[in-house]
Amino acid sequence: MDTLSSREEEPVGRQHAQRVDLAVSTVIFALRPSPETGRMTLWLPLVRRIREPYEGRWALPGGWLAADQDLETSARRTLVRTTGLTPRYLEQLYAFGGLDRSADDPTRVVSIVYWALVHPDEAAQAIDSDNVEWFAADDLSELAFDHRTIVDYAVWRLRTKMEYSRIAHGFLGETFTLAQLRQVHEAVRGCSLDPANFRRQILASDAIEDTGQRLTGTSHRPPRLYRYNTAVQLADHGPLTPSQESKEQA
Amino acid sequence: MDTLSSREEEPVGRQHAQRVDLAVSTVIFALRPSPETGRMTLWLPLVRRIREPYEGRWALPGGWLAADQDLETSARRTLVRTTGLTPRYLEQLYAFGGLDRSADDPTRVVSIVYWALVHPDEAAQAIDSDNVEWFAADDLSELAFDHRTIVDYAVWRLRTKMEYSRIAHGFLGETFTLAQLRQVHEAVRGCSLDPANFRRQILASDAIEDTGQRLTGTSHRPPRLYRYNTAVQLADHGPLTPSQESKEQA
DNA sequence: TCAAAAGTGTTCTTTATACACCCATGG
């Protein structure tokens, strides 16, 4: 055989390269209380489709890759245009390129999907319109394309990464109490945690530092306010962009 | 503002979607003894470029996405064409889409990169030619494009995943001794491990099962041969394709 | 019998978990 080199793979001038539409979408997570139970749960904003295929269905915010923007920049651009959101935490999730992603529609689209966390202040910037709506992650309607699969995968990714990384503060503002941080972990992991042990583990990890301030206005002993210790980096087992390798994002 | 919906993002008929060349590449790892120290180290096959840009430089095996193949199928096809390899373990690594990936060349290419593990039998199928060569992962020449960055990221990914997953058997054949399995861990993680503790941890995890056979021909007590216990699944913290979510690949 | 690696046992340290208890504030 003489197909040893990349001869077949790269025709002259690239004019034989298969070109596909390249979309960029994002799964954005925020925490808010469930309207029924009142417990904190995962929510995400979806955008209503206004044309075929899947017209009227809810879909992930996103758009096409811009020729003059890299992947993450395109994700941020489409995100702010469709939802108004500019998340601090944004990370690539996966590239989806199955052949049957668009049901009957024969168009081939490859999607680079990102996932993001927003805290309440960021989420408040979201566009308020009939075409943008927040849904509970565990109570989604039928979504467009394979977006339900993508959301499920992103939820799984968030849950597993929460256990070994310190992404929880993506859901919190500049300062926060240990109880708030614990509530984030409880909401995402879906179980209650011992406050005493949680405190010791977090403090031992050196992930946060005391601001010296306390939160007042509660009907009990005022809790300390903490901030994230940006000086300390933790091991990360998830996909970071190569330039961030042994650093921790956010 | 009236950019609420995806109106701007999806022009009629998609003819306004930015089209880019979509490449698929793979970082393939195998273990073989270092020619100097004799210790097992990471090696990977590279393909020599036979045209500009980067003509003559070594590059990751890969090619263009085929219109009628999904991402993984395209990765396997380009892999076997360029290197002759058909790895059992193959997983998506990351999508690279920076604007300056091709140096002076203004062509925009987005690469979906996979990573793979091959055991000695698989590696023996590799094409033997001037245009395919194996390199030690810690002693690479200047590679084409941003492939050095990609390789470094893949190495980091392999190392971190080795610690919590059971991918080590991607480097081994059907049956193996505990010493062989331990050597794989030692080579990838770059440290020596206590044989006694390693044995207990692996056996306690139920990841492998005794074949009842022993390896003979050694100049000492014949070790047992084990195989992987495919019935038991371990938690995985890395990116799997959504359909594999709570399952473990390979 | 000796070398070398297989395989087992024991101790110690670290980490996680469960839960009792005191503290400080608003009402």
Next chain:
DNA sequence: CCATGGGTGTATAAAGAACACTTTTGA
């Protein structure tokens, strides 16, 4: 004062690391 969550102490269990020791083969 009481209720409520903040915050500390402690005892137990599980997991990991270090290392002595016995076993079984080929030479």
